Amino acid sequence: MAIKTQPVTVNLGPQHPSTHGVFRLRVMFDGEEIVDVEPIFGYLHRGSEKLAEERTYTQIITLTDRMDYVSSMLNNQAYMLAVEKLAGIEPTPRGVWLRMIASELQRIASHLVATGFLLQDLGALGTPLIYAMRERENILDLFEMLCGARITTSYLRPGGVFMDAPKEFWPALDRELVDIVNTLDELEKYLSGNEIVFSRTKGTAVLPPEMLINASITGPMLRASGVDWDLRHRNPYDYYDRIQFKRILHTASDNYARYWVRIQEARESVVIIRQCVEQIEPGEVRPSFDEVPHLIRPPKGDAYVAIESSKGELGFYLVSDGGIAPYRMHVRAPSLINLTLLREMLIGGLFGDLFVSFGSIDLNMGEVDR
Amino acid sequence: MTTPWSGAALAEAIEAFAPGSTEKSKDGDVWLKPEAIFRVCEGLKTRPEFKFDLLNSVTAVDYIDHFEVVYHLTSLPKNASAVVKTRVGLGRTDASVPSVVPIWRGADYQEREVWDLMGIRFEGHPNHKRIMLWEGFPGHPLRKDYVTYDQSIATLAPDSDVDDTSSRAGQ
Numbered sequence: 001m002a003i004k005t006q007p008v009t010v011n012l013g014p015q016h017p018s019t020h021g022v023f024r025l026r027v028m029f030d031g032e033e034i035v036d037v038e039p040i041f042g043y044l045h046r047g048s049e050k051l052a053e054e055r056t057y058t059q060i061i062t063l064t065d066r067m068d069y070v071s072s073m074l075n076n077q078a079y080m081l082a083v084e085k086l087a088g089i090e091p092t093p094r095g096v097w098l099r100m101i102a103s104e105l106q107r108i109a110s111h112l113v114a115t116g117f118l119l120q121d122l123g124a125l126g127t128p129l130i131y132a133m134r135e136r137e138n139i140l141d142l143f144e145m146l147c148g149a150r151i152t153t154s155y156l157r158p159g160g161v162f163m164d165a166p167k168e169f170w171p172a173l174d175r176e177l178v179d180i181v182n183t184l185d186e187l188e189k190y191l192s193g194n195e196i197v198f199s200r201t202k203g204t205a206v207l208p209p210e211m212l213i214n215a216s217i218t219g220p221m222l223r224a225s226g227v228d229w230d231l232r233h234r235n236p237y238d239y240y241d242r243i244q245f246k247r248i249l250h251t252a253s254d255n256y257a258r259y260w261v262r263i264q265e266a267r268e269s270v271v272i273i274r275q276c277v278e279q280i281e282p283g284e285v286r287p288s289f290d291e292v293p294h295l296i297r298p299p300k301g302d303a304y305v306a307i308e309s310s311k312g313e314l315g316f317y318l319v320s321d322g323g324i325a326p327y328r329m330h331v332r333a334p335s336l337i338n339l340t341l342l343r344e345m346l347i348g349g350l351f352g353d354l355f356v357s358f359g360s361i362d363l364n365m366g367e368v369d370r
Numbered sequence: 371m372t373t374p375w376s377g378a379a380l381a382e383a384i385e386a387f388a389p390g391s392t393e394k395s396k397d398g399d400v401w402l403k404p405e406a407i408f409r410v411c412e413g414l415k416t417r418p419e420f421k422f423d424l425l426n427s428v429t430a431v432d433y434i435d436h437f438e439v440v441y442h443l444t445s446l447p448k449n450a451s452a453v454v455k456t457r458v459g460l461g462r463t464d465a466s467v468p469s470v471v472p473i474w475r476g477a478d479y480q481e482r483e484v485w486d487l488m489g490i491r492f493e494g495h496p497n498h499k500r501i502m503l504w505e506g507f508p509g510h511p512l513r514k515d516y517v518t519y520d521q522s523i524a525t526l527a528p529d530s531d532v533d534d535t536s537s538r539a540g541q
Contacts, residue, residue, distance in 0.1 A: 042502040049487070050511055050518075213446060216425050216476020227446070234449055235372035304442050304453070306426065317440065319431050328512075332427040332442075340478050369502060 005031045012354075014043045020117065020358075021365025029351060037346045039339060044369040052329040057083050057158065057296045060329065065152040067331060068367035070113050073099070073106035073143070074309045076156040081237055082305040082316035083158050087298035092287055095160020096238050097280040101173070102146060102155055104269040104276070108180055109139045110310035111220075111262040111269075114362035118259055119191065121359040122200055128187060135183040138176055145169045158296060160286035173277065177270050184267055192260065201256035205345040205357035209253065215340040219312025220261045221361065225253035231308040243275050255353075255360040262362070295324050304332075311335050311362055331370060335363040372444065374398050375452040383420070387413050399453045404439075407456055408468040408494075414443060414452070415473050421445045422452060425474035428481055430488045432514045436460050437490055439467055458490060466491035469498075487512040 013024035022043035028036035048067060052060045064079045065072040077099055084091060116132030140150040146165055147155040155161050191197050207217075209225040222229055230247055232240040248264040250257035286292070298320040306315035312334030319328040338361050345357045375383075377395035384392055384400065391406030402410055414422045422443035431438045437459040443452045459465025469492035470477045481492040482501040489510030492498060500507065509516050 042504070045502040047511060211475075213423050214475050215478075216474065218424075229446055302431075302440075304427070313426065315427055315442070317427065317429055317442070328431045330427070330429040332429075336479055336483075337476055340475055 007035055014040075020363060021368075023363070023365055023368070025358075027346075027354070032351045034346050034349050034351065034354060037343050039342055041336070042369055044365045046370065048370045049329050049331065052326055054325055056294075056324050057087075057298075057326065058294060060326070061154045061156065062152065065154055066366060067333070067370055068110075068309070068311065068314075068335065068364045069151055070364055071106050071110040071310045072151060072153045073102045073155060074110070074307065074314060076153065077103045077238075078305065078307045078309065078314045079316050080156045080158060081307060082303055082318050083296065083298070085305050086301065086303040086318050086320055087158065087296050089159045089287070089292055089296075091159045091238075092284045093239075094164070094280060094283040095157075095285045097276050098146075098161045098165060098285060099156050100238050100240070101273050101276045101280075102143070102153075102161070104273045105139050105142060107310045108266045108269045109136045110362075111266040112136050112183075114262055114310070114359075115187065115259060118255075118356070118359040118362075119197075121355040122197065128191065131183060131187060135180060138179060142169065142172060142176060145172065157286050157292075159292045160284070162286065164285045170277070173273070177273060180270055181267065184263060188263060192263070197259075198256065200353075200356060201259060201360070202252070202254055204255050204349065204353045205360065206252070206254045207341055207345060211341065211344070212253075216337050217312065217341065219309070219334055219338065220258055220265060221312065221338055223248060224250045224257035224261045226251040231306060231313060235306075237305070237307055239276075239279075242279065243272050245272050245275075255356055258360040258362075297322060297324055306332065309334055311364065311367070312338055331367075333367045333370060335365075335367040339363060339368070371449075373448075373450045375450060377453075380452055380454075384410055384413070387417060393457070399455050402454055402456045404456045404458045404467045408470065408473070410454070411441070411470050411473050414454070420452075421447050422450075423447070425470070425476045426451075428470070428477050428484060430484045430490050430512075432488060432512065434514055437465050437488065439484070439490060441470070464491075465489065466493055468493050469495040471495055486510070489513060 007028050007030045009028045011026055014022040024040040026038040027034055048063050052063055061076055064075040067075050112132040112135055116129035119128040143153055144150050147153050209227050212222050212225055226249055228247055228249060233247055245268045248261050250261050300320055300322050302319040304315055304317045306313045314334055315332030317330040318326050321327040346354055377397055377399050381392045381395035381400045388406060388410050391402055391410050393401040393403055414420045422445045424444040424446055426442035426444050429440050436457045439456050441454040456467060458467050469481055479501060481495055484490050486500040486502050487510055
């Protein structure tokens with residue numbers, strides 16, 4: 001005899017340990033099957049775009065730290081590139097190399113957080129997350145050496161970075177790069193061939209590549225479906241055109257592929273940092289204050305610059321009216337736009353897969369709501 | 371490297387399949403007539419000379435006497451990019467443009483965000499609701515004439531006997 005069921009609506013979040021911040025989902029279940037999903041945003045909305053309209057271009061750097069707070073260096077970089085394009089500032093070579101090193105370290109940290117929390121959502125309570133967070137702590141120590149801050153770095157300035165790396169940074173970076181590879185090996189040894197991880201992640205939440213492109217989804221999610229689209233390679237900014245690195249692609253487009261792409265990308269970031277360290281030369285880390293003053297007044301006009309952030313394409317659209325503050329700033333937030341296909345990912349799946357699929361998107365509520 | 375389309379070349383190419391839809395072009399930007407947005411975007415996505423399959427971003431700027439909606443497009447197969455703009459809301463109250471969600475699903479949340487914060491309607495959007503703020507929030511905060519809480523109390527005389535909490539509730 002079949003058991004009679006009726007749909008039940010369950011409210012998940014905004015305060016739920018697996019929602020990666022203050023995210024709220026209204027889910028309708030029929031038994032264990034998901035029949036409807038409605039995401040509700042805005043619990044972390046701070047109006048950053050409005051705040052930016054009354055701050056100078058340098059002051060806004062601190063706002064960008066607080067958008068995606070697990071990849072603040074990448075936010076700094078995207079914003080700085082937009083300001084430099086708008087104001088026509090030529091960055092100094094050492095400044096560019098330093099910010100590339102910083103942003104690649106941040107990418108590794110962000111991918112480690114994504115992987116750790118994905119496995120936490122899978123039910124591996126604690127262990128993989130602690131391994132990932134331990135390594136991230138060491139990366140944050142390096143940031144502390146660079147700029148004195150761990151999370152809200154505000155390291156970049158128009159034309160470069162605000163301070164050169166101290167002497168003891170370079171040996172510490174060398175040791176850390178070895179440690180990162182060891183940690184990734186360790187994680188992969190236990191997880192990439194793990195049968196439980198396989199059975200929980202393979203074949204769940206599969207999204208076809210055409211659908212992903214149509215929904216503007218970028219970053220590791222898109223590359224996990226086999227689309228070779230990495231802005232560092234297809235539209236190189238900073239000095240990425242002088243760097244050789246593998247593009248990480250997977251064709252399955254399921255939760256496992258997204259996990260796998262992130263781990264391999266973290267490995268490639270190590271390769272990129274090593275090349276940066278080889279090519280960096282002594283010099284100024286930013287143009288002198290005569291060339292680039294504290295108060296920048298870019299000419300009238302607009303600029304859109306996008307970089308490959310850890311989550312996807314992070315773009316800044318700045319409009320200047322010739323004043324000391326932008327007339328309008330818009331952030332193209334990959335975390336928000338990557339959620340577009342949430343319904344397609346979840347509906348028809350089981351309750352147990354909900355947070356796994358959700359974790360594989362790797363979103364950050366600071367960036368979704370801004 | 372991604373090749374950006376120049377405004378003049380793009381305007382000419384758009385005029386070839388949708389005559390009378392462009393207003394002007396400058397540098398890398400093309401201004402379209404708002405009513406032509408849907409027809410042109412459909413062509414930009416499907417026609418072999420463009421193939422703009424990825425919509426990077428949809429946003430809007432408030433220029434006080436009008437709004438400007440800005441679309442950034444990328445073509446993955448051709449590795450090319452383009453910027454399309456349109457002016458709407460000359461009267462400010464009834465600013466609206468056709469939604470491009472049927473063409474690019476990626477516009478879904480971004481158009482809702484523009485409606486929420488800037489107050490521009492997107493005709494034909496499947497789920498035309500606020501996204502960041504709650505339903506019933508007064509006004510659209512990214513508009514230049516929106517009065518923030520700080521500004522509203524700054525206009526009061528310093529010795530005026532107004533209860534702070536009540537004016538916050540009125541916001």
